Amino acid sequence: MMKRILSLAISLLLLLSMATALAGDAPLELSMYFPVNVGGSAAALIEKMTEDFNAENPDIKVSPVYTGNYDDTVTKIQTAIQGGNPPDLFVSLATQRFTMASTKMAMPLDGLIAADPEGAAFIDDFIDGFMLDSYVEGAIYSIPFQRSTMVMYYNKDAFKEVGLDPEAPPKNWTELVEYAQKLTNENRWGVGLALNSGSAQWAFTGFSLQNCTNEVGLMSADGKEVYFNTPENVEALQLWLDLQNKYKVMAPGIVQWTDLPTQFLAGQVAMIYHTTGNLTNIRNNADFDFGVAFLPAGRQYGAPTGGGNFYITSGISEERQQAAWKYIRFMCSTERAAQWSIDTGYVATRESAYETDLLKNYYADFPAALVAYEQLPYAQPELTTYSAAEMWRILNDNIQAAVTGEMTAEEALQTAQEQGEELLYDFQ
Amino acid sequence: MKSNQSLTRRKDPAWIVWALLAPSLIIMLVFTVYPVFRSIAFSFTKYRLGMDAPEFIWLDNYQRLLKSGTFNKVMVNTVVYALLTVLPSMIIGLGLALLVNRPGKQVGFIRTSYFYPSVMPMIAIASVWMFIYMAQNGLFDQVMIALGFGAQNVLSNRNTVLPAMALMYVWREAGYLMVFYLSGLQAINAEVLEAATIDGATGAKCFRHITLPLLAPTSLFVSTIAFTNSFKLADHVIIMTEGAPNNASTLLLYYIYQQGFTNLNYGLSNALTVIMLVLLLIFSLPRFFSQDRKIHYS
Numbered sequence: 001m002m003k004r005i006l007s008l009a010i011s012l013l014l015l016l017s018m019a020t021a022l023a024g025d026a027p028l029e030l031s032m033y034f035p036v037n038v039g040g041s042a043a044a045l046i047e048k049m050t051e052d053f054n055a056e057n058p059d060i061k062v063s064p065v066y067t068g069n070y071d072d073t074v075t076k077i078q079t080a081i082q083g084g085n086p087p088d089l090f091v092s093l094a095t096q097r098f099t100m101a102s103t104k105m106a107m108p109l110d111g112l113i114a115a116d117p118e119g120a121a122f123i124d125d126f127i128d129g130f131m132l133d134s135y136v137e138g139a140i141y142s143i144p145f146q147r148s149t150m151v152m153y154y155n156k157d158a159f160k161e162v163g164l165d166p167e168a169p170p171k172n173w174t175e176l177v178e179y180a181q182k183l184t185n186e187n188r189w190g191v192g193l194a195l196n197s198g199s200a201q202w203a204f205t206g207f208s209l210q211n212c213t214n215e216v217g218l219m220s221a222d223g224k225e226v227y228f229n230t231p232e233n234v235e236a237l238q239l240w241l242d243l244q245n246k247y248k249v250m251a252p253g254i255v256q257w258t259d260l261p262t263q264f265l266a267g268q269v270a271m272i273y274h275t276t277g278n279l280t281n282i283r284n285n286a287d288f289d290f291g292v293a294f295l296p297a298g299r300q301y302g303a304p305t306g307g308g309n310f311y312i313t314s315g316i317s318e319e320r321q322q323a324a325w326k327y328i329r330f331m332c333s334t335e336r337a338a339q340w341s342i343d344t345g346y347v348a349t350r351e352s353a354y355e356t357d358l359l360k361n362y363y364a365d366f367p368a369a370l371v372a373y374e375q376l377p378y379a380q381p382e383l384t385t386y387s388a389a390e391m392w393r394i395l396n397d398n399i400q401a402a403v404t405g406e407m408t409a410e411e412a413l414q415t416a417q418e419q420g421e422e423l424l425y426d427f428q
Numbered sequence: 429m430k431s432n433q434s435l436t437r438r439k440d441p442a443w444i445v446w447a448l449l450a451p452s453l454i455i456m457l458v459f460t461v462y463p464v465f466r467s468i469a470f471s472f473t474k475y476r477l478g479m480d481a482p483e484f485i486w487l488d489n490y491q492r493l494l495k496s497g498t499f500n501k502v503m504v505n506t507v508v509y510a511l512l513t514v515l516p517s518m519i520i521g522l523g524l525a526l527l528v529n530r531p532g533k534q535v536g537f538i539r540t541s542y543f544y545p546s547v548m549p550m551i552a553i554a555s556v557w558m559f560i561y562m563a564q565n566g567l568f569d570q571v572m573i574a575l576g577f578g579a580q581n582v583l584s585n586r587n588t589v590l591p592a593m594a595l596m597y598v599w600r601e602a603g604y605l606m607v608f609y610l611s612g613l614q615a616i617n618a619e620v621l622e623a624a625t626i627d628g629a630t631g632a633k634c635f636r637h638i639t640l641p642l643l644a645p646t647s648l649f650v651s652t653i654a655f656t657n658s659f660k661l662a663d664h665v666i667i668m669t670e671g672a673p674n675n676a677s678t679l680l681l682y683y684i685y686q687q688g689f690t691n692l693n694y695g696l697s698n699a700l701t702v703i704m705l706v707l708l709l710i711f712s713l714p715r716f717f718s719q720d721r722k723i724h725y726s
Contacts, residue, residue, distance in 0.1 A: 071690060074689075074690070075689045075690075078477060078689070099692070102478050103476070103477040103478030103692060104478050105477070105478070196584075196670070196672055197669075197672045198670065251563065251564070251579075251581070252581075253581045253584035253585055253673075254583075254584030254672055254673055255563055255581075255584070256562075256583075259562055259563055259564075259565070262565065263563075263565070266565065268564060268565075387691065389690045389691055389692075390690075390693075393686075393690075393691075396672075397498075397674045397675055398674065400672055400673035400674040401673070401674040403673065404584070404585065404586050404673045404674065404676075406586065406674060
């Protein structure tokens with residue numbers, strides 16, 4: 001009896017699924033892999049936006065697949081490609097574009113842009129600083145999506161306490177040291193930087209841009225050369241070591257990226273370098289008055305950009321490419337870019353987004369959020385080369401060697417330079 | 429002997445024997461033997477994602493590794509980590525086993541609580557211990573500050589990062605090894621100990637001259653497990669430090685993972701895998717050869 005019911009149920013189910021498959025044209029199903037580095041709410045938001053897209057386009061059905069952090073996502077895409085079942089599109093770090101191109105994981109998008117009547121205008125509207133790291137050998141490989149930059153958060157109450165003007169954050173390195181010295185006491189460090197693997201190279205890109213005389217900081221735009229050991233970069237790294245060892249205004253050793261905001265919120269650090277993506281968190285949890293500022297300048301202002309872009313997998317059918325492009329256009333549309341920025345703290349990627357009432361009202365209500373946008377003209381992409389992940393590792397490791405006293409600033413960057421050149425040898 | 433003969437007399441056709449062996453044999457061939465030989469083959473090639481075909485380069489990968497400072501550091505770390513974890517967790521495991529090797533109603537509960545850390549996934553343990561070791565605000569640093577030593581930030585110091593991780597692992601592993609020692613202790617014939625006590629041997633002497641020698645097979649087995657386990661660890665490195673500072677906490681398996689899945693360098697990661705295999709073999713050999721020599725099986 002049980003068996004008969006079961007077989008009946010199974011055949012019914014089969015019939016049903018056949019019927020739905022036959023009824024009308026099934027929508028084209030695309031899968032998208034995406035990482036989220038700042039927690040779950042952004043993942044829910046991507047799913048919500050995708051549902052809106054699917055509702056608006058009944059002939060396409062995009063299924064977003066949350067794939068962990070950025071590293072995990074690359075691993076999963078790679079596994080899926082090797083298994084012959086790749087996603088149609090995915091979000092990955094902008095800095096991965098050289099790797100994506102050289103490993104043939106992603107395709108150039110110029111054909112799709114040219115075929116789209118509004119394609120050129122769409123690309124033009126992206127903020128230049130973000131569009132900078134979309135190119136490989138002159139071709140566009142990725143479209144800016146969840147993008148961030150680094151800003152300084154400072155504790156205004158602490159500034160008042162030591163007699164500093166809370167509306168005048170440090171403008172340059174000299175003031176940074178001077179203010180940090182005033183702010184440091186036995187319960188509080190003056191300044192904080194996260195130097196764990198994956199964070200050190202991001203902050204260092206900023207300091208390198210602030211101090212460089214070659215306008216490019218750490219690497220060439222084509223991703224084939226690195227300039228780690230310039231005297232300006234050595235000077236920048238020496239500043240970090242001095243903050244720790246000479247002035248004793250920054251915690252010694254390596255502070256973790258995720259610990260730094262916690263320490264700031266607990267009043268244990270007065271000024272921190274962190275991502276704009278943390279703005280909402282700090283705004284919601286600070287029980288003191290805080291400010292957001294440009295990163296203090298060296299020879300000039302400078303800040304690193306970071307975050308994820310859309311890529312389309314190479315080797316998928318033309319029909320799928322078109323559908324994927326349509327989806328990207330939708331996700332990066334002006335209003336969505338604005339809303340995405342407000343909800344997550346990421347920086348809106350489109351110039352036109354800043355003309356919307358949505359963002360205008362947001363900034364009127366919360367001017368601190370505007371600082372990241374105003375700083376963008378001075379911002380440049382974080383360290384990116386071919387074999388980006390390995391290059392990051394090289395710089396991170398050697399910076400850590402200097403910070404933990406294993407090497408001097410000069411030795412560390414010299415070693416990084418040698419290892420970096422060896423790594424890039426294959427691509428030159 | 430007799431029963432043995434009766435077993436061999438019944439001659440099953442060969443195909444039945446093979447059919448019965450097939451499930452485990454196939455699984456072993458597909459998931460163990462084949463990958464091992466594939467790894468060995470790929471370890472002689474230059475092979476990165478995006479290349480059309482692997483390029484044969486003989487021993488270049490191995491030569492590159494031997495010259496690399498990072499690789500040498502990783503090997504030293506792996507061995508140091510094994511030494512820091514294996515002996516302490518064995519001694520503590522044995523100690524715990526001696527403590528709970530007695531009848532009683534509450535003993536079951538105590539055994540369970542000693543054992544529970546090894547049931548937890550390493551990732552969960554690492555996440556919890558990361559909070560313990562968190563700079564300044566973690567439990568460990570709070571205690572250090574209260575004792576007047578100041579914040580240590582152990583995970584960011586190249587001299588303390590491995591011992592800190594080892595401590596965590598010993599906490600987890602000791603309970604697991606305890607179970608083996610417990611069964612070893614219970615296999616010891618109580619009459620032997622009783623006879624010794626009647627002859628006037630004290631507790632310490634009994635332990636030194638009877639219990640410990642009779643536990644030798646268990647110890648050998650436990651040490652093999654402990655060594656190979658300690659080589660097979662990567663999860664906590666990924667969670668806690670990603671190898672920082674400057675690879676002071678990078679262990680071999682994590683290095684393999686990093687080369688293969690982050691750097692997409694399959695040739696090199698296969699060469700590292702072969703080195704790992706050799707290492708595991710070396711540490712399993714003593715148990716394999718000394719099965720019946722010098723070791724007292726009671």
